[in-house]
Amino acid sequence: xxxxxxxxxxxxxxxxxxxxxxxxxxxxxxxxxxxxxxxxxxxxxxxxxxxxxxxxxxxxxxxxxxxxxxxxxxxxxxxxxxxxxxxxxxxxxxxxxxxxxxxxxxxxxxxxxxxxxxxxxxxxxxxxxxxxxxxxxxxxxxxxxxxxxxxxxxxxxxxxxxxxxxxxxxxxxxxxxxxxxxxxxxxxxxxxxxxxxxxxxxxxxxxxxxxxxxxxxxxxxxxxxxxxxxxxxxxxxxxxxxxxxxxxxxxxxxxxxxxxxxxxxxxxxxxxxxxxxxxxxxxxxxxxxxxxxxxxxxxxxxxxxxxxxxxxxxxxxxxxxxxxxxxxxxxxxxxxxxxxxxxxxxxxxxxxxxxxxxxxxxxxxxxxxxxxxxxxxxxxxxxxxxxxxxxxxxxxxxxxxxxxxxxxxxxxxxxxxxxxxxxxxxxxxxxxxxxxxxxxxxxxxxxxxxxxxxxxxxxxxxxxxxxxxxxxxxxxxxxxxxxxxxxxxxxxxxxxxxxxxxxxxxxxxxxxxxxxxxxxxxxxxxxxxxxxxxxxxxxxxxxxxxxxxxxxxxxxxxxxxxxxxxxxxxxxxxxxxxxxxxxxxxxxxxxxxxxxxxxxxxxxx
Amino acid sequence: xxxxxxxxxxxxxxxxxxxxxxxxxxxxxxxxxxxxxxxxxxxxxxxxxxxxxxxxxxxxxxxxxxxxxxxxxxxxxxxxxxxxxxxxxxxxxxxxxxxxxxxxxx
Numbered sequence: 235x236x237x238x239x240x241x242x243x244x245x246x247x248x249x250x251x252x253x254x255x256x257x258x259x260x261x262x263x264x265x266x267x268x269x270x271x272x273x274x275x276x277x278x279x280x281x282x283x284x285x286x287x288x289x290x291x292x293x294x295x296x297x298x299x300x301x302x303x304x305x306x307x308x309x310x311x312x313x314x315x316x317x318x319x320x321x322x323x324x325x326x327x328x329x330x331x332x333x334x335x336x337x338x339x340x341x342x343x344x345x346x347x348x349x350x351x352x353x354x355x356x357x358x359x360x361x362x363x364x365x366x367x368x369x370x371x372x373x374x375x376x377x378x379x380x381x382x383x384x385x386x387x388x389x390x391x392x393x394x395x396x397x398x399x400x401x402x403x404x405x406x407x408x409x410x411x412x413x414x415x416x417x418x419x420x421x422x423x424x425x426x427x428x429x430x431x432x433x434x435x436x437x438x439x440x441x442x443x444x445x446x447x448x449x450x451x452x453x454x455x456x457x458x459x460x461x462x463x464x465x466x467x468x469x470x471x472x473x474x475x476x477x478x479x480x481x482x483x484x485x486x487x488x489x490x491x492x493x494x495x496x497x498x499x500x501x502x503x504x505x506x507x508x509x510x511x512x513x514x515x516x517x518x519x520x521x522x523x524x525x526x527x528x529x530x531x532x533x534x535x536x537x538x539x540x541x542x543x544x545x546x547x548x549x550x551x552x553x554x555x556x557x558x559x560x561x562x563x564x565x566x567x568x569x570x571x572x573x574x575x576x577x578x579x580x581x582x583x584x585x586x587x588x589x590x591x592x593x594x595x596x597x598x599x600x601x602x603x604x605x606x607x608x609x610x611x612x613x614x615x616x617x618x619x620x621x622x623x624x625x626x627x628x629x630x631x632x633x634x635x636x637x638x639x640x641x642x643x644x645x646x647x648x649x650x651x652x653x654x655x656x657x658x659x660x661x662x663x664x665x666x667x668x669x670x671x672x673x674x675x676x677x678x679x680x681x682x683x684x685x686x687x688x689x690x691x692x693x694x695x696x697x698x699x700x701x702x703x704x705x706x707x708x709x710x711x712x713x714x715x716x717x718x719x720x721x722x723x724x725x726x727x728x729x730x731x732x733x734x735x736x737x738x739x740x741x742x743x744x745x746x747x748x749x750x751x752x753x754x755x756x757x758x759x760x761x762x763x764x765x766x767x768x769x770x771x772x773x774x775x776x777x778x779x780x781x782x783x784x785x786x787x788x789x790x791x792x793x794x795x796x797x798x799x800x801x802x803x804x805x806x807x808x809x810x811x812x813x814x815x816x817x818x819x820x821x822x823x824x825x826x827x828x829x830x831x832x833x834x835x836x837x838x839x
Numbered sequence: 840x841x842x843x844x845x846x847x848x849x850x851x852x853x854x855x856x857x858x859x860x861x862x863x864x865x866x867x868x869x870x871x872x873x874x875x876x877x878x879x880x881x882x883x884x885x886x887x888x889x890x891x892x893x894x895x896x897x898x899x900x901x902x903x904x905x906x907x908x909x910x911x912x913x914x915x916x917x918x919x920x921x922x923x924x925x926x927x928x929x930x931x932x933x934x935x936x937x938x939x940x941x942x943x944x945x
Contacts, residue, residue, distance in 0.1 A: 338940075339867055376863070401867045703939060705913060721914055728941040742941075 236303040239288060240831030242627070243280050243310055243606070245650045246271055247790065250287040251828035252295070252302075259836050263818055266825050267291035276310055276552050276601030278609050285613070299614055306621040306831040307607055312598040313563075313667045314549050315650030317677045318541035319572070320493045320592065322511040325465055325585040326577045335583055340475035341400030341413035345432045345442050346392025347452055350425045350479060353382055365391045367429050367477075370403070371420050372396040380406030392431030394477055396420040414475045418582060428453060429479040443478050444470040453480045469576075469585045493590070494536025496565070501526035510538060514567035514590050521565060522768070530562040530594070538592050545596045553598045563597045566670030568760045573684035584684070591678050593761075595651050595669035625655035625665030627830030632786040633657065634818045634829060638811070643773060643782045644826070645766055645801065645812075647791035649673050652762065654769035656782065666772040670761045672791045678757040683743055683750065693732040693739055694754060696794070700733050701747045702726045708738075711751055755796065762797050763804045770805075779805075785812040792823035844871035845933050846894040848886040850879055850903030857926045858902060864930020870937050883908040888916045896937050900929065909933050920945050 240251040252265040267290035273279025284307070285299075292298055348365035353374060356366065366389050370379045376399040383390055384407050393413045395403065400415035412433035417423070430452050432440045442448035446467045450460040470476045493510040498521060500506075508520040521527070532539030546560045553560075571586040603620045611618045621627075625644075632644045646653040649672040655665035672695070680691035700708040705721040708731070722738070730747045731738040741750065767779065775781040785805060787798050798814045805812040815823040845865055849858060858874065865872045875893075877886070883901035887908040890899025897912035907929050908921040919936070922929050925945055932942045 339869065398867060399863075401869055402863055405866060705911070705919075721917075724919060724942055725944075728935065728939050740941075 237297070237301050238304045238306070238832055238835050239291070239302050240627075240828040240835070241284050241287065241305060241307045242624075242825075242827035242831065243271055243275055243284065243308060243603075244790075244827075245275050245315075245648060248272075248280065248283045248287045249825050249828045250284075250291045251825055251832050252291045252297075253832045255836055261832065261836050263829070263832070265291045265294040266821060266828065267294070268824060274548070274552050275314075276312065276603060276606075278605055280606055281609050281613065284606075284610060299616070302614075302616050304835065305607075305610060305614075305616050305618040306835050307603060307610070307618065308624045308627055308827050308831060309603055309620050309622055310601050311624045311651075311653065311665075311667055312549070312553065312601040313595055313651050313653075314545055314552075315593060315595050315669055315671060315673065316541055316545045317591065317593045317670075317674045318537045319570075319589055319677065319681050320510050320537045321572060321574065321587050321589045322491055322493045322513075323588040324491050324574070324577070325469065325587065335414060335417060335477065336473045336475060337398070337400065337414060337416040339398065339401050340415060340433045341393075341395075341402075341404030342410045343433045343435050344410060344412050345430065346390075346412045347428070347430045348389075348391045350394075350423060350427050350429050352425055353379060355425070356382065356386055360386060360389060362389075364389060367392045367394060367431055369393075369420060369423055369425065370395040370397075375399075376402040377406065379403050383407050394420065394423065394431065412475070414477050417477075424479065424481050427479050427481050429477060431475075431477050433475045434473075439472055439474055440470060440476050443467070443476045444473070449478060452478075465585075469583070494533030494539055496533070496538065497531045498524055499528045499530070500524040501528045510536065510567075510590055510592075513588075514569040517565070517567040517590070517592075521567075527563055528561065530565055538594075541592070542594055542596075545594060549596050549598050553601060555598055560596055560598050562594050563667065564595045564669040566593045566668065566674065566761065566765065567591070568674075568678060568757070570678060570682050572681050589681070591674070591681070593670035593674040595667055597667065621831055622834050623663070623665070624827055625653065626657075626663045627827045627834060628653075628788060629655050629657035629663055630830035630833050631817055631826030631828070632788055632815050632830075634833075635786050635816045636819060638784045638786055641775070641782060643770060643785045644815075645769065645785055645787045645792075646789040646826075647671060647762055647787060647794075647797060647801075648789045649791070652765040652769055653789075654766075654773050656773040656775075658775070664773045666769055668765050668769050668772075670765055672794075675757050675761050678761075679754060682753050682757070683741075683745060685741075685743065690732070690739060690741065693734060694741070694750065695758075697732050697734050698795070699730055699741075699747050699750060700738070701730050702728060702738075702740075709747075711747060755800075758794070758797050759800050762791065763800055766801045766804060779808045779810065782810055785810055786815040786823075786826075787813065788815045788817070788823045788826040798823075841895045842871050842873075843896045843937070844873045844894065845896060845898045845900065845937065846890040847872060847874045847900045847902065848890040849874060849876050850881060850883065850886055850901070851877075852880070852904055853902045854905065857905065857907065860926035861900060861902065861907060861930040861933075864927040864932075865934045868931050868934030868938065868940075870934035883921070884910070884916070884918055887918065898933050898936055900933055909936075911936060 242249045250267045253263045269287040272283035348367045353368045395415040400413040412431045532542040573584045574587045607618045641658040652668045702708045729740040883903040886901025887910040901908045
């Protein structure tokens, strides 16, 4: 009887499978484990994680390191994935033209048009029959403001207030006028200019200032000027309140930022250039039009160019190969909108800017896995070999899933890349690695919600959401209600929270639960459904997906609560049986490579 | 029928300007309130609990000796927030509890 260990060192996790093999080559799997990978995949730092993983698996069955006869580690795919975001539009306000502002509690309602004037100056400068929009700075309290406004109420058509006191002022004046409050930089608002303030009725949004012709009507704009005002109107859509001020030189520009370009080189000498600001669809069309990508380069100075270079240098450090021998093999681009604070804004207004998220995958010749094997053997005095290519081992392991047959394809939905491999009836394995996986989803969620908090974005990706509706209950995203005996923390009250296993994490953004769920699901689909189809096309016999009868999903993202279902739904269109792996009937979608490593060792000892 | 208002109970020793700030906070959020002066020298927590029990929306504020306490019936006499400086914010938070909106950090 021999004890054999298969060890799969991945980008984020290290997995172990332990099996006993008797003299008749009958294999019995007795234990497995999963731990975090220590250091970058393919470096000797991994040894620490491997030993932890081995001990964990051994502890389960009351054995120790000395009992192991043979260790087999994976010939890890030498790929690294990374992501970057390139914003391609920018909204700039010059001379404070617009306040696309949405305070929680504006006052009054309606549309007011008039000349801006500070409330203190009104007394000395008022012109009869003239209409005014008064500016109330934080030095004036609501009672004084209301008194002054009432004195000149016939001339005042609206108000812009610095403090959060719009309702308080409205309740104390004799006429209903639109009042916008919480305007942080109120001193920057120009006076003596024609302006319009609009507040929608409770539960409704503004109608006039979000319409380009509405603005044109108020300010008597020419067709050319109306064209220029579109970014203003666009950014006000959906608000309950807004202010638009027209200054002679004032301007709001939606500028396209030069985001650089990507050059794609094919194996048969093709060379295609695409501008990033053309958007994801165009980029992917160009990438997919080249069958065998040799290398991809990003323009220096752009975010994408910087990312591609960083990835190359990281892999070059790991493998000891020169930068020139390391190539970007694939990219995945997704269009998105990012909430970006408007330059020159007066109340922290945010505009949704167009952006393209890009994931890339870099590939080297080989990772120095031999070094890890030598190091392990020196440390543990156990015979250790690097056994077989990762993709082959993964298909071998996946084949233990009941109900599948050859040719069998696996989709490895990982953290850094989406990998696919096909094992045909003759035992031949074809494999591919594509950019874009779990890490890309996290980045897209983070930027689309404007969180600037990667670990929160990771939580949003991995767990369901709930809306805390009282101190004692919350509504889960599927509509169920969860009650509590003890009161929830006040910081959770009224918020959308992530339901982690151990705690509830509040999301401090104004997005509704439904919107966050929609963003999460869309990003998952864009990444993995797209990639599943792209990857299977590359490995399918004759490039036709329908030639693959069954697909087994493995890897960390196959554990996700909704990704496997999304992929399954898409692949059912091609008449493919697809589902999460059930490795050795007990491991779920985990442990495929480690299992394959053990299986490939049967008969070798 | 009783109006859905927050009840504020003020003890024998409180400052009018603090009360003004509290009700301004509630008013800005668009919620109803009623104030009651009591000839009791009890502490603000007691006042808040009694106020909450009188309130149709089960939210009460007690004000005494420069301290304002916010509680709700469901919390079983425990204060939700208390303050001796941010009177406007505690008023807003009382209203936000009624509306089910996130609190302003105190």
